Amino acid sequence: xxxxxxxxxxxxxxxxxxxxxxxxxxxxxxxxxxxxxxxxxxxxxxxxxxxxxxxxxxxxxxxxxxxxxxxxxxxxxxxxxxxxxxxxxxxxxxxxxxxxxxxxxxxxxxxxxxxxxxxxxxxxxxxxxxxxxxxxxxxxxxxxxxxxxxxxxxxxxxxxxxxxxxxxxxxxxxxxxxxxxxxxxxxxxxxxxxxxxxxxxxxxxxxxxxxxxxxxxxxxxxxxxxxxxxxxxxxxxxxxxxxxxxxxxxxxxxxxxxxxxxxxxxx
DNA sequence: AAGTATATCAACCGCGACCTC
DNA sequence: TGAGGTCGCGGTTGATATACT
Numbered sequence: 075x076x077x078x079x080x081x082x083x084x085x086x087x088x089x090x091x092x093x094x095x096x097x098x099x100x101x102x103x104x105x106x107x108x109x110x111x112x113x114x115x116x117x118x119x120x121x122x123x124x125x126x127x128x129x130x131x132x133x134x135x136x137x138x139x140x141x142x143x144x145x146x147x148x149x150x151x152x153x154x155x156x157x158x159x160x161x162x163x164x165x166x167x168x169x170x171x172x173x174x175x176x177x178x179x180x181x182x183x184x185x186x187x188x189x190x191x192x193x194x195x196x197x198x199x200x201x202x203x204x205x206x207x208x209x210x211x212x213x214x215x216x217x218x219x220x221x222x223x224x225x226x227x228x229x230x231x232x233x234x235x236x237x238x239x240x241x242x243x244x245x246x247x248x249x250x251x252x253x254x255x256x257x258x259x260x261x262x263x264x265x266x267x268x269x270x271x272x273x274x275x276x277x278x279x280x281x282x283x284x285x286x287x288x289x290x291x292x293x294x295x296x297x298x299x300x301x302x303x304x305x306x307x308x309x310x311x312x313x314x315x316x317x318x319x320x321x322x323x324x325x326x327x328x329x330x331x332x333x334x335x336x337x338x339x340x341x
Numbered sequence: 342a343a344g345t346a347t348a349t350c351a352a353c354c355g356c357g358a359c360c361t362c
Numbered sequence: 363t364g365a366g367g368t369c370g371c372g373g374t375t376g377a378t379a380t381a382c383t
Binding site for chain 3: 343345347349350353354355357361362
C-alpha cells in the first residue's frame, strides 16, 4: 500500500510558498498531528508530510521535530558519564560529525550532542583560554578529563570491569559502566601510540608521575567527594551532581593553566 | 524583589549531496 | 547530463530558565 495515498489528506497539497509557513515552538496539537501522521505513514518524504498532514510547517521543520523530540526512541535527561566519555572519544576521532557521533549514543540526537559540546565542552576550553581544537585542549581532555570520567564511572558504578591496581597504573577493560566502549572507536589521541583507553590512562599515569608531580593534591573539595587514584596520586573530585563540573573543578583548571603556560615558556 | 548575566536547548538557516526526471 | 526537488548535516540564533548581584 502506498502510505502516502491514504489519510491526512485534508486539502489540496500546496507549496510552501503558497501557505503561510508557521515557525517557532511547536504546540501540543501540532506534535499530536505529526506523531499521528508518522505513526500511520512512516518517516521520510518530509515535504509530503508537511503538505498532507495539514501542518503549516516546512518539511525540514517536521523532520527536525520528529527526529529531535517526537521519536519514541529519543531519550531525554542529563548526559550520563558514560555518554560524556563516548562523546569525547568519538569527537576526537571524527570532529564535528554530530550525526555520526549520535549513532553511537542510542536515543541521543545529533542536536543534543552538538548542544552539549558547545555549551559544556567549549565552555571549558574558554576557561582554559585555549581553542577547543588546539593541541593544548586535546591534551587537557586526554590528561584530565577522560581519566577523571573513567575514574568517576568506576567509582559510581560500584562493580566495575576496570581494575585499579595498587601501583601507579590503572587498567580499564573495554566495558565501562553500562556502556561498552569499542576499542576501535577510541581515538588515537595526539602523541599516543595506542588506540585503547587502557593505554591512554596508563600514559596519564606515566606523565603525571614525571612531568606533573602531585599535581592534584593541593586544594580541597567540599561536599560529597569521589576519591580515586590518578597517576599514583590520591585525588578527590567534588561531586556536584554534574560530573562535568566536578571534573573541571578549580584545581584542575588552575593546574592545567600552569602546565599550559609552562609549556608556552619552554617554547 | 528587581534587574542583569549566563546557561541551556529547541528550532531555524544555508549549503552540499543525492535523487529523479 | 543537467536542472529542479528533497533531504540531512552542521552552524547559528533566540527564547526561556536559572544564577547572581
